[in-house]
Structure formats: C-alpha cells, structure tokens
Amino acid sequence: MITLRGLTKRFGAATAVDDLTVEIGPGQVTGFLGPNGAGKSTTMRMVLGLDRPTAGQALVNGRPYRELRYPLHEVGALLDATGVHPARSGHAHLRAMARSNGIPARRVDEVLDLVGLDARAAAKPGRALSLGMGQRLGIAGALLGDPPVLLLDEPVNGLDPDGVRWIRRFTRGLADEGRTVLISSHLMSEMQQTADRVVVLGRGRLVADAPLAELIATRPASSVRVRGPEPAGLAALGARLAAEGAAVSPDEGGLAVTGVTAGRVGDLAYELGVRLHELTPVAASLEEAFLELTAGSVEYAAGPTGGETR
Ligand SMILES: Nc1ncnc2c1ncn2[C@@H]1O[C@H](COP(=O)(O)OP(=O)(O)OP(=O)(O)O)[C@@H](O)[C@H]1O
Numbered sequence: 001m002i003t004l005r006g007l008t009k010r011f012g013a014a015t016a017v018d019d020l021t022v023e024i025g026p027g028q029v030t031g032f033l034g035p036n037g038a039g040k041s042t043t044m045r046m047v048l049g050l051d052r053p054t055a056g057q058a059l060v061n062g063r064p065y066r067e068l069r070y071p072l073h074e075v076g077a078l079l080d081a082t083g084v085h086p087a088r089s090g091h092a093h094l095r096a097m098a099r100s101n102g103i104p105a106r107r108v109d110e111v112l113d114l115v116g117l118d119a120r121a122a123a124k125p126g127r128a129l130s131l132g133m134g135q136r137l138g139i140a141g142a143l144l145g146d147p148p149v150l151l152l153d154e155p156v157n158g159l160d161p162d163g164v165r166w167i168r169r170f171t172r173g174l175a176d177e178g179r180t181v182l183i184s185s186h187l188m189s190e191m192q193q194t195a196d197r198v199v200v201l202g203r204g205r206l207v208a209d210a211p212l213a214e215l216i217a218t219r220p221a222s223s224v225r226v227r228g229p230e231p232a233g234l235a236a237l238g239a240r241l242a243a244e245g246a247a248v249s250p251d252e253g254g255l256a257v258t259g260v261t262a263g264r265v266g267d268l269a270y271e272l273g274v275r276l277h278e279l280t281p282v283a284a285s286l287e288e289a290f291l292e293l294t295a296g297s298v299e300y301a302a303g304p305t306g307g308e309t310r
Contacts, residue, residue: 001025001180002047002149006056009042009204016042018204019056024182026148029175031195031212032184035294039204040184041079044151048077060149072101075149076142078135084126090137091122094144103144111140115170132163139170149180156190168194188287192216198286202294215289222288224262225280226269227254233274240268254278 002024009017017039024030034040045051046058049065060068060075068074084093094108112122115136121129122137129137135155142150152171156164171194175181185191191198191212198215200208208215228234238248238255246259257265262281269276 001061002151002182003059003062004043004047004056005059007043007046007053007058008055009039009046009051010054015204017046017053017201020201020204020206021056022199022206022209024180024199026180027175027178028196029171029181029183029194031191031198032182032201033186033188033191033198033290034184034201034207036186037203038201038294040201041153042204043201044077044079044153044182044184047151048075048079070101070145072097072103072145072147074145074147075151076145076147077151077153078138078142078155079151079153084129084134084137086127087125089123089125090117090129090133090140091119093126093137094122094141097141098144101145107144107146111143114143115140116166131158132160132166135159135163135167148178150174150182152181152183154184154186156185156187164190188285188290192286200290200293207293212286216283216286222258222285223282224257224260224265225251225254225278225282226257226265226276227252227278228269228274228276230275233269233272236272237265237269237274240272241265244268256282 004020004022007017007020008015020043032040032043042051043058046053047060047065057064065071065075084090091108091112094111095105098105098108117133117136117140121133124133139152139155142152155167155171159167168190171181171183175196183191183194195212197211198208199206226234226237234255241257241260242248244260246257249256262279266276266279269279
C-alpha cells in the first residue's frame, strides 16, 4: 500500500507535486499517468525517500521510507535503467545488493530465474546488456527482498514488442500475487492494456483516480462506425445525419459519425430504407480520455503556429 497525503514538492518557485492525496492499493496494477513534467518521477522519488517532501507525506505500508527497517523487503523500485556498473556483471550487481541488505545469495539466482535471465546473460558486464535485459535485471533487483510494493518508472520505454509484452505479463502476475504495483508511463495505449486503475497527474495535481474501465466509460463514446453494402444509401444517410448536426466523415468504406447516438443512426437508416451491415459505438480510448483530462496541463503545447509555447 502506498499512501500520499497532501504530498507537495517545490523546487524553488516551481511546484512539481501539488497537494497530492491518493491511496494505491494491493492486488492491482495502477498506472501513473501524466504529460511530461507532471510530477510522476518526483512523486516516486519521494515515496522512495530520494526527495524530501516540501509538505505532506508519502508512506509505504503506513510509514515514511526513511523509517522502514528493511526497505528492500517493503518496496522495490525500477527507476531508470539498471544502475549496473558497465564493467560489473548483473549477477555481481545483484549479489552486492543482496549482501548489503542481509539477503541470502541464493535469492539472487531465484530472482534471475523469475525474470528469465539465464546464467550466461547474468554473467555479462553491464555495458553488454541490451535494454530489455537491463530492464529485467532492474526488476530482478527490485524483487530481491520479495517486497509487497513495487514502483516501476517508465518500464517499457524503448523496449521491443516482446519486451513490452513480457513486462505486461510479469507485472500482471505480481499484482495477482497481491502486490501493490505502480507503473508510470506516458504510453496510454500500453497502460490501457496493463492497468486496472489509473492515477492521472497534470501539473503536479491529481486530475483523475479511477478504475481504468470506469474512466473510459464515463467519457462519451467518441463516434459511431457505420457500414453498409449500398454506397448511395450510406451517402444519403450521411447527408441526413449532417443536416441534423452530426459530424460525418468517411471511414474505411463506411462512415464515422460523431454527435449522435448509434440508436439515432439506426432509426434514420430504417426510415430511409438504407441497409446496414455494421453500427458500432466506438468507445473513447484511454488516450482520448487522457488528452481530455490533461488538456491545459501540458508543460509544452503546440501553439497555433505549431511552435512550442510554455
Ligand atoms: N531536481 C529538480 N530541480 C528542479 N526542478 C525539478 C527537479 N526535478 C524535477 N523538477 C521539475 O519538476 C517537474 C516535475 O518533473 P518530473 O520529472 O517529476 O515529471 P514527470 O511527470 O516524471 O515527467 P516525465 O514524464 O517527463 O518524466 C518538472 O517541471 C521538472 O522540471
């Protein structure tokens, strides 16, 4: 369990995290979303005791990180890449981590096995690790103490599709074991496939905290997809819908209609005698919900001339 209460961090005059109150519970993957500079990394750093809050609290299992007696057994984190020395092997890196935290050496082999790194990969020096292997090693390190809470900052950044799929399945497994899993990302499509719940930040403030399905469901369906075997009939239907104020555009041989319900489109088609083969409300994606939620809170936005404005 991660508890944030009135969590605030200022850097000089800039407020990176602004009065954030949220609880991140066990047994699910929570996606931590927000545009660049929204305060995700700063929040994670405060949870891990790497940054001191200006105000408020960040608690892991009810206590500030600095008060945890055996931090590696309480919370594991993947912040950026692995932090492995370029000349040191992954195995040696994990052994050193284990030793300094009183964790038996055999646990190193266990976590390497868990993340699917074989002896040959674990013997490679840090500089020879691929990004995907580095991420696996980083996650192995986070799991050394078998912690109930895991924080992963942008774990799929730069990974190939296999690596992305692996992270997705692995984090799902960790949540299914009852752990608290918090994953930050700006890849909405990825989070849509991974997260059970999402916490969205905009300019350091909480903009949404909801189950993923609920967040998407509360957005209006973005459009209705209409297909049929008679182009002339579809054109007549489109014209009639447009006359009613709907926005109609061609969509892969059919129509994409916004501004009316699927029911209304069906009724009109019936009235006009137009045969339809498909009439589908297309739900807003997480990406659309995210853009809508964070509109106005992006650090840099394309201005009307396409230039960047603060
Ligand atoms: N050490 C620091 N000193 C000054 N400002 C900082 C520092 N760390 C972060 N910031 C500022 O705090 C704000 C939040 O940054 P943070 O890295 O937490 O955002 P983020 O949501 O993780 O962004 P990204 O997705 O780009 O990683 C930004 O405006 C950033 O410039």
